[in-house]
Amino acid sequence: MNESMMGKELTALVIGGGPAGIEAALKIACGGYRVVLVEKESEPGGLLRKLYSSFPRWENPSDRIGWMVDDLKRNKQIEISLESTVESVARTDNGFNVTLKNTATGGARTIDVQAVVLATGFGLMDLSAYGEYGHGIYPGVLNSLEFEERLREWSRGLGKAPKAVALIQCVGSRDRSKGYPYCSKVCCMYSAKQAGVVKDLFPEAKVYVFYIDCRAAGKGYEEFLREVIEKKHVRYVRGRPAKVLPDGGRLLVRAEDTLIGIPVEFTADVVVLAAAVVPHPETAALAKMFGAPVDEYGFIDHDLRSHAKCADRVFFAGGCGFAVDTESALSQGAAAAAEVIALFNGNG
Ligand SMILES: Cc1cc2nc3c(=O)[nH]c(=O)nc-3n(C[C@H](O)[C@H](O)[C@H](O)COP(=O)(O)OP(=O)(O)OC[C@H]3O[C@@H](n4cnc5c(N)ncnc54)[C@H](O)[C@@H]3O)c2cc1C
Numbered sequence: 001m002n003e004s005m006m007g008k009e010l011t012a013l014v015i016g017g018g019p020a021g022i023e024a025a026l027k028i029a030c031g032g033y034r035v036v037l038v039e040k041e042s043e044p045g046g047l048l049r050k051l052y053s054s055f056p057r058w059e060n061p062s063d064r065i066g067w068m069v070d071d072l073k074r075n076k077q078i079e080i081s082l083e084s085t086v087e088s089v090a091r092t093d094n095g096f097n098v099t100l101k102n103t104a105t106g107g108a109r110t111i112d113v114q115a116v117v118l119a120t121g122f123g124l125m126d127l128s129a130y131g132e133y134g135h136g137i138y139p140g141v142l143n144s145l146e147f148e149e150r151l152r153e154w155s156r157g158l159g160k161a162p163k164a165v166a167l168i169q170c171v172g173s174r175d176r177s178k179g180y181p182y183c184s185k186v187c188c189m190y191s192a193k194q195a196g197v198v199k200d201l202f203p204e205a206k207v208y209v210f211y212i213d214c215r216a217a218g219k220g221y222e223e224f225l226r227e228v229i230e231k232k233h234v235r236y237v238r239g240r241p242a243k244v245l246p247d248g249g250r251l252l253v254r255a256e257d258t259l260i261g262i263p264v265e266f267t268a269d270v271v272v273l274a275a276a277v278v279p280h281p282e283t284a285a286l287a288k289m290f291g292a293p294v295d296e297y298g299f300i301d302h303d304l305r306s307h308a309k310c311a312d313r314v315f316f317a318g319g320c321g322f323a324v325d326t327e328s329a330l331s332q333g334a335a336a337a338a339e340v341i342a343l344f345n346g347n348g
């Protein structure tokens with residue numbers, strides 16, 4: 001006999017309303033179970049709401065997430081709790097007593113849930129460790145997420161058109177001295193996308209990408225990168241710039257082209273830093289409340305027997321586990337939902 005047949009209506013709590021959390025919520029609801037989705041912002045959608053375009057198909061990410069949010073809001077099995085987060089958790093015999101806090105009103109309420117999906121996503125590292133690039137000092141130096149907003153403004157005709165843009169990859173990532181030895185996986189692709197968008201908006205602009213390696217492993221990714229280089233004429237320079245300096249209202253990027261072994265200088269209006277992907281600081285605290293393990297960086301770790309399970313009745317999906325592209329976040333959301341449904345059906 002499954003848990004619902006024992007006379008109790010089963011509810012899953014999904015924490016985080018980005019693509020991973022929304023996909024998990026929609027699929028659990030499809031399975032016939034109730035969902036409470038908690039999102040700390042005033043709108044669901046996660047990072048996709050902030051992106052201007054997306055690899056590998058140059059789609060408008062707001063369209064895609066907009067359709068998902070519409071489905072979410074229409075679904076009667078799903079209750080959405082915005083501007084809310086988890087304040088405390090107590091384990092019960094078959095689940096959890098979870099106290100949710102509304103950060104706008106300060107109000108709190110406690111709900112009973114029988115499974116949890118953590119889907120809190122990732123953020124970008126604080127770039128103050130890279131004083132040599134001047135983020136936070138020179139207004140033209142932006143991190144990749146800030147640059148998505150700049151692209152959006154440019155596309156609306158706002159702001160001054162750039163004559164030149166430099167994008168620097170692997171900032172923080174693969175740098176043991178800064179504590180992020182891993183590859184952040186998505187930044188080669190989103191840097192290529194951003195460089196390509198600049199050329200679409202301003203065909204006369206010079207666009208340079210400084211790279212160490214180009215990692216484009218995914219369906220259509222290599223072709224996307226080739227299109228950016230060969231059809232949109234973005235220049236790729238192999239080398240990590242040593243310094244960004246102010247230069248008469250513009251920015252001077254100093255680097256070494258390591259393929260030909262000569263120093264290069266490039267003057268740009270905007271310098272974009274592809275900062276290392278990091279977990280949100282509250283993810284580790286949430287994981288602890290639910291008894292889920294985190295790795296040395298604070299990303300959620302999975303149970304060896306399942307890639308979506310991290311503790312008894314606790315599952316996770318998307319960027320809170322590590323850097324993911326949107327397709328993977330969606331697949332992981334669906335996988336977490338399948339685990340919850342199997343548990344509720346008595347097969348988990
Ligand atoms: C600059 C940049 C460009 C990118 N471009 C692309 C692209 O072109 N194509 C592509 O495939 N991928 C791209 N990505 C990756 C894409 O953004 C991610 O794959 C996707 O957003 C991951 O979804 P997610 O649901 O795991 O996390 P998120 O989208 O980050 O969503 C997590 C949600 O959880 C909420 N949350 C966090 N903590 C709490 C809490 N404690 N309580 C309640 N809610 C909480 C957040 O507010 C957020 O809404 C890009 C990423 C960046 C940084």
Ligand code: SF4
Pocket residue numbers: 169170171173174182183184185186187188189213214215274
């Ligand atoms: S994905 Fe590319 S830019 Fe990002 S850390 Fe890995 S190699 Fe560097």
